[in-house]
Amino acid sequence: MPETVTQTWLNGRRVAAIGPVVLLSLVGLLALLPVAVILPMSFGLVGGGATNTLSADGYGTVFSESDFSRSLTLTTALAVRVPLGVVVGAWIAWLIVRVRVVGSRIYEFTLWFIFFLPNAPLLAGWILFLDSDYGLLNVAARGLGLNPLTDIYSVGGILWFQMVTNTTPIAALLLIPAMRTIDRVSDEAARVAGASPFRIWRSVIMPAVAPTAIVAGVAGLTRAMESFEAEQILGTPKDLIVLPSLIYEYVLDETPLITEAAAVSMFFIALMIVLTVAHAWLRRGQRQIALRSDQSVDPTDAYGARYRMAAGIGLGVLFFIGAGIPIGMLIVGSFMKVFGFWFIDMPFSTANWAEVLTGRNLSNALVTTIALGLAVAIAASLLFLAVAVMLRSGGPVLRTVVSGLIWLPWAIPGIILGLAVLELSLSAPVAWLVYGSLGPLIFAMLVRDMPLAVHLFSASLGQIDPDADAAARLAGAGPLRRFFRVTAPMIAPTIVVVFLLAFSSATKDVSSLILLAPPDAMTLPILTFQYLSTGAFESAAVVGVIAAFIALVMTMLALRVMRALDPSA
Amino acid sequence: MLRGIIVCAWAFATLASAAWAQDWPTESNADFDALLEAARAEGEIVIMGQPSLSEKFAAAFEADTGIKASFIPRGRGAERQRFYREVEADRLTIDVFLSGPTPFSLVEKDQLAPVRDMLLLRDLLAPEAWRGSALKWVDDAERYLPMPSIYAAGGILINTDIIDPASITSWDDLLAERMLDQVVMHNPARPGAGETLAMYLIDVKGEDFVRELLGNDRITLTSDYRQVVDLVARGTNPIALGALLANIQHYEDRGVDNLEIFWTNDVPGYVLGGGAVLAVPAGAPHPKAAAVFANWFLSQNGQEALALTQALPTDREDVDADLWPEYSDPRNRPELLNLYSQSWFFGTRLENRALLEGILAE
Numbered sequence: 028m029p030e031t032v033t034q035t036w037l038n039g040r041r042v043a044a045i046g047p048v049v050l051l052s053l054v055g056l057l058a059l060l061p062v063a064v065i066l067p068m069s070f071g072l073v074g075g076g077a078t079n080t081l082s083a084d085g086y087g088t089v090f091s092e093s094d095f096s097r098s099l100t101l102t103t104a105l106a107v108r109v110p111l112g113v114v115v116g117a118w119i120a121w122l123i124v125r126v127r128v129v130g131s132r133i134y135e136f137t138l139w140f141i142f143f144l145p146n147a148p149l150l151a152g153w154i155l156f157l158d159s160d161y162g163l164l165n166v167a168a169r170g171l172g173l174n175p176l177t178d179i180y181s182v183g184g185i186l187w188f189q190m191v192t193n194t195t196p197i198a199a200l201l202l203i204p205a206m207r208t209i210d211r212v213s214d215e216a217a218r219v220a221g222a223s224p225f226r227i228w229r230s231v232i233m234p235a236v237a238p239t240a241i242v243a244g245v246a247g248l249t250r251a252m253e254s255f256e257a258e259q260i261l262g263t264p265k266d267l268i269v270l271p272s273l274i275y276e277y278v279l280d281e282t283p284l285i286t287e288a289a290a291v292s293m294f295f296i297a298l299m300i301v302l303t304v305a306h307a308w309l310r311r312g313q314r315q316i317a318l319r320s321d322q323s324v325d326p327t328d329a330y331g332a333r334y335r336m337a338a339g340i341g342l343g344v345l346f347f348i349g350a351g352i353p354i355g356m357l358i359v360g361s362f363m364k365v366f367g368f369w370f371i372d373m374p375f376s377t378a379n380w381a382e383v384l385t386g387r388n389l390s391n392a393l394v395t396t397i398a399l400g401l402a403v404a405i406a407a408s409l410l411f412l413a414v415a416v417m418l419r420s421g422g423p424v425l426r427t428v429v430s431g432l433i434w435l436p437w438a439i440p441g442i443i444l445g446l447a448v449l450e451l452s453l454s455a456p457v458a459w460l461v462y463g464s465l466g467p468l469i470f471a472m473l474v475r476d477m478p479l480a481v482h483l484f485s486a487s488l489g490q491i492d493p494d495a496d497a498a499a500r501l502a503g504a505g506p507l508r509r510f511f512r513v514t515a516p517m518i519a520p521t522i523v524v525v526f527l528l529a530f531s532s533a534t535k536d537v538s539s540l541i542l543l544a545p546p547d548a549m550t551l552p553i554l555t556f557q558y559l560s561t562g563a564f565e566s567a568a569v570v571g572v573i574a575a576f577i578a579l580v581m582t583m584l585a586l587r588v589m590r591a592l593d594p595s596a
Numbered sequence: 597m598l599r600g601i602i603v604c605a606w607a608f609a610t611l612a613s614a615a616w617a618q619d620w621p622t623e624s625n626a627d628f629d630a631l632l633e634a635a636r637a638e639g640e641i642v643i644m645g646q647p648s649l650s651e652k653f654a655a656a657f658e659a660d661t662g663i664k665a666s667f668i669p670r671g672r673g674a675e676r677q678r679f680y681r682e683v684e685a686d687r688l689t690i691d692v693f694l695s696g697p698t699p700f701s702l703v704e705k706d707q708l709a710p711v712r713d714m715l716l717l718r719d720l721l722a723p724e725a726w727r728g729s730a731l732k733w734v735d736d737a738e739r740y741l742p743m744p745s746i747y748a749a750g751g752i753l754i755n756t757d758i759i760d761p762a763s764i765t766s767w768d769d770l771l772a773e774r775m776l777d778q779v780v781m782h783n784p785a786r787p788g789a790g791e792t793l794a795m796y797l798i799d800v801k802g803e804d805f806v807r808e809l810l811g812n813d814r815i816t817l818t819s820d821y822r823q824v825v826d827l828v829a830r831g832t833n834p835i836a837l838g839a840l841l842a843n844i845q846h847y848e849d850r851g852v853d854n855l856e857i858f859w860t861n862d863v864p865g866y867v868l869g870g871g872a873v874l875a876v877p878a879g880a881p882h883p884k885a886a887a888v889f890a891n892w893f894l895s896q897n898g899q900e901a902l903a904l905t906q907a908l909p910t911d912r913e914d915v916d917a918d919l920w921p922e923y924s925d926p927r928n929r930p931e932l933l934n935l936y937s938q939s940w941f942f943g944t945r946l947e948n949r950a951l952l953e954g955i956l957a958e
Contacts (some may be wrong), residue, residue, distance in 0.1 A: 087703065161830050264820040266783065277788065283677055338912045368829075371851055386651045450676060453685035463689040542678050546642045546666035547650075557647045559671050562822030562843050 047425050050417040053410070057474050058435040061447040062296060065439065071290035078444035085286035086293075092275055095291070102269040104182065105258075109247040113595035114241055115190075116198025119218055119345075121228050122338050123199075124206040126330045127450050131340030135203065138348050139585060141196045143527075143578035145535040147555035148571025151564060152353030154261075154297050154367075155360045156181055157187075161367030164354065177354050180264045188257050188430060190351040198243045204524075205239035206232065208490065224330055224338075241480060245302055249437040255538045260559055268296065271440040271538070278442060285446070292443040299438025300431075334516075354575060361572050366564035383569040388554055392570075395548040396577075399465055400530040403472040407480050408522055410473065415484030433481050436474045441538025446470055449542050465546050471539045476532055480525045487521035488514070519592045527585045534577075549579075620660040621717050628716040628891065630818065634884040636662055642887035643825040644668040644679055645694030646871055648842075650903055656901035657768075657892055663885050665894045670695065670871075670890045683707050683877050691880040692889050696868075697734040699875035700741060709876040710739040714887035720894045727927060731894065734873055736938045741870040743936055744894050745908040747841055747924040750793055750865035751857040753825065755834035764835075766862045767801060776814035782838030783817040784810065785956050788825075790838035791937065795948035799933075800863055807955050822846075830856060833896070841870070841924050845907045848921070857923050864931040870908045873936065914918050 029291060067073040071082045089095050119138075123131040141149075156162050157179040165175040209232065220292045233240070255271040262272060270291060274396060277288035360366055362375045383389055418429055439447070448471045452462040491514060499509045515522070537556045544553060551574045556569035635641075640663065649671035654665040668690065670676050676695065682688045683702060683776040693699060694858060702708045715721060723729040734741035752770075754761060759778070764770065770779060770923065782790030797806050809815065816833050825843040829852050844855055857863045867880065874893055879887045891896045899910040903919040909926065917925060927934050934940065 160827070160830050263820040264823050266785070266817070266819060276786070283680075285677075365829075365847060365852060367826075368850075373851075387655070388650055438957055446677070449681060453681060453687045459685075459687050462687060541675060543669070546668050549669065561647055562820075562825075562846060563613070564822070 046416070047138065047223055047421055050414060050421060050425070050429060051412055053476070054429050054432050057477050058432040060451065061439055061444055061474060062435065064134060064447040064450050065289050065292050065296075065443060068285060068447070068450070069293045071286045073454075082286075085284075086291040087282075087288045089287050089294075090231065094268060094276075095270075098268045098270050098273045100352070101182070101267060102271075103268060105185060105189070106248055106251045106406050108186050109195050109244055109251050112190055112194030112247060113198045113244045116195045116200075116243070117233060117240055118228065119195070119199040119342065120206050121232050122201040122342055124203055125209075125227075125271055126224070126335055126338060128335050128342055130343055134342055134346055136214050136582060136586060137350050138196050138199055138203075138263050140578055140582045141350055142200055143534075143581045143585075144192075145537075145552040145555065145571075145574050145578075146192060147260075147537070147559055147567065148357050148574050149353045150188065150257055150260055151360055151366075151555075151559065151568050151571050152355070152357035153184075153188055154564070155356040155568075156352055158367060159185060161369070163239050163255055163369075174469045174544060180261050182267060185258055185261050185267070188261065189251070189254065192257075192353075193254070194247055194251065195349075198247060201243040201246070202236055204520075205236040210237045211360060218329035224334055227329065233363070239486075243263040244480065245305070245434075246437070246482075249299060249302060249434070255441055256556065265568075270547075271442065273439055275442050275538075278446065288443060288446070296435065296438045300433060302434075302438075304431075356367060357568055357571050357575065361565065363565060363568075366568070379565040382568050388549065389478075389570065389573070391547050392549045392551045392554045393573075395465075395544070396534050396550045396552075399468055399472070399550060400534045402465060402469050403533035404526045404530035406469060407473055407476045408526045411477060411480035411525065412484050412522065414477075414481050415488055418485060419488055420483065434478045437478050440473075441475075441536065442541075444474060444539045448474075448539075452543070459500035465545065465548070467478070468533075468540050471543060472529070472533045472536065475539060477530045479528060481522055483525055483528075487518045491517050520589055523585070524591060527581070531581070607675045608803060621895065623718060625716065625718070631716060631884055631891075632888055634660065635882070635888040638663075638885045640664045640666055641691045641882050641889055642668065642689055643691075643694065643889070644670045644676070644690045646670060646906070649678045649902075651696065651905075653901050653905045657889065657896070660892055660897055661888055663888060663899040665889075677928050679877075686876055686879060688879055688881055690877065691882045691886040693875040693877065694872055695875065696871055696873055697741065697936050698939070699873070700734055700938065700942065702875070702877070703735060703740050707878050708740045709878045709880065709883070709886070710888050711742055711874060711876055712739045714876070714890045715894065716887075717891050717895060720891060725912060725914065727913055732767065732911060732934075734822040734869070734879065734936055734938060734941070741873050741875055741893060743873050744899055744927055745870050745872045745902060745910045745911065746867040746934070746936070747870055747909050747920070748843065748859075748865055748926045748929060748932055749789075749924075750796055750863065751859045751923070753828055753829045753836040753839040753844065753855060753857045755831050755854050756856050757854045758831050761858055762862065764858075765910070766860050767797075767805070767861070770835070771805075771808055776812070779815040779835045779837060780824055780833035781815055781817055781836065781889055782821060782824050783819040784838075784952060785817075786819045788819070788838070789821070789840055791949075793838045794952050795945055796866055796935065798948045798951055799861065799944065803951055805953065806952070807958070810955060811958065818871075825855070841908075841921075842906065845921065862934075864929070866933040866935045867926045869936040870906065872902060872906075872908060 064073060069084060069085055071080065080506045091544070119134070122128045123135050128134075154162070156164055157177040159175040159178040159180075162177065162179065168174070168176050171378055179188070205402065213231050213235070214227055216229045222230065242589065248284070254269070258267070258269045258272050263266060268276065274288045274291050277284040277291070362377065362380055364374055364376045364378070365371065368374055372536060418426060421429070436444070448467050452458050452467045494535060495513055495517070496509055504512065534550060536550075537551055537552050540550060541553055541556070544550065552569060555567045555570045555574065601886055612658045622957070629908045643665055645667070650667035650669055654667050657663070668675070668678070670679075679690050679693050682690055699708060721724050721731060725731075732743045732744055732746065733739070752764060762871075769775060782793075783786055784790040784794040792809070794806055797809070816827070818827075821840050821843050824836050824839045825847055826838070828836045829847050839857070844857065847855060863931070874890060876886045876890060896912060896914045898916050899912045900919070903910055903915055907924070909917070909920045909924055935945070
């Protein structure tokens, strides 16, 4: 095995002995603690209505119910968006990074903007456009004498929303850094050999980013399986229940079926273990290499100006549909007297804005959202960088165990993670001291963020040339100095990315946090979700526009910092 | 319109008050003064209730008492589980829970504090203060779960541009071929208004009627409350069953004027407490503040604040009836069945629920 940079700093005996223990404890705490609550919960030993008698009745009830098989089928069917999203995301990333189509900076900016936006506002925007009764598209269609063209409250509606809002943008964002590391002469060499742009994408670029695409696919699949918010809003009216919604229904029941909800969650976790093994198998034999790229070569030379222009216009249309329409509709919706009532007298009003802006919920939510986002982002950046560093210095067994554990949290549906953290906060020694503060929310978000953050840090550390650290060591630099003067500057863009991802996830999440928010401390997405779920779509649209503005500022900041750290980005 | 003007004026007055008003309680006593003093020393109360109460309603309480009201919203989702888990684990952050009758299950475990013992202001239990000469309670013992607000429900909502109310004289008319296709109902397979209505219909119209109404997949079912009213207002489905007062009010307040709700003689309807049943857990972290809240909530000021925020009719005689829509007012309608009563909620309802589950499974 080649020596890695982290191994060279962590070669002291003491660190070597303590490192694995610390690493396993940290990862184990975050990954296993929630499972340690959910497992006994599924056997009726913990949680509401617990009887202290071991029973598998929860599993029996769940697996014999038609609702379970129906929701499992639908959840699986909805997961088809993942491979499609990864392919489209890879295509978009290629156009932005390698082809550098006209407007590529704006498109990358838009991808980040969509990523930072919570789902709820975009949902409101899409509903106003695609609802079969009052969606603007269908109103226009009826005006032309046509039948309604779309119904957002359908399987197709959920698929569409998830594809354009989550699956594709996230896959593209994960693949963009990988695309940048491909040797810059590859495109030109393929072009000289007679390959068309599509052939270059398919035969040169895609194989080179395949490991990242697989990670994006696995990550996307697990997130798709546990996705909740859009399915709850768009699926509920037509009784389209996915597994996380089924769990929500169990918890919502008049006599909450916590045991059954936990049993479904354990099914998820088992599924996740299968996916993790599949992921490890797919990556077998792959070795991460330090990539060197000839900075003097411009890969865009391989593609003609006409192609770059045409592809740029095509991408522009796609981005207008994916982002422009829902944001535009959201802004319009926030000024409507009654959401979607286009033809009443004076359909527009500023009353919704006045009501939301003068209320105290908005200011509370703004403060909570920013405080939570910053706390989670700082903690995640420091903690998971440390985990990644220790992980790379560990032996193969430790790495295999920890790598598997790290992905486990994504198998836990948000609402169940919220219940598990609630249970921990209420019953674990000392933990209840922080109950009612932001502490449990920060813990829940760290659990959620661990898989992606550790993966990104590990990948980034793996791409550093070990010679750089070795040279600094020979020059007499100590471990800390080498880390801060050599390694940290090289992975600075990744630190920024993880910081932003963690900030964003804390400011987007609803399902994990809804049971944990302290009094008077809703986050903006929870406030939006509350408005949406109680039918106050107009107020939800107002909060959504404000959240969109925050996402816009976040995106500008993020890209400015990333470009300052890595001018090639 | 009048209600809109009153709401605006009240909201302005509430926002304008920087410090708590000195006009509540209008008639105090030494015991209550001592309680209020102790509650102010506690400094805060944490209320879990419907999200719409977190703004002006909470501000009105603060203005009247000088006690900070923090709020945890209880949507129609899983949030209420937090209250029950806190009670069970005896790690309470919530002082007051505004909900339906379900907290009654905590009475048997001694996990609820008796609200009656907290009521120190004289007029709160005075017969002349309440319609029917008494404050209503969920529990038969009349100690734990007061229910000051009730509204009439179980009617048929129609779009008057499309449906003539005279064309529906009984619920049997809804079973006609031309009618069934026009009906939207809140999904009775999910907990909520549609389920409640179906269980009530089993009582008054019988199982066969409910089977016929639901059994042929002709009516449109949705689990989205807003959509129930929305589809009627747009005329897509001009007849709705299981519509919520709050959603009807939302549309009417914004100028939609084609909605009408009415009852027929064969299904007179029922009353509900609108999620405004007051429960105080034993061991609340701010017990004095919770007691002050109980006194305020059942007073004219508290009920007025609730009516202004949610358009909920109150049983208090001294609150202006213009604050809620006439159709929701249960006064002079003794035939309405109280579905928040202990006997219905924990007796008949459960039997009918089993029957409904059987019908839906067919």
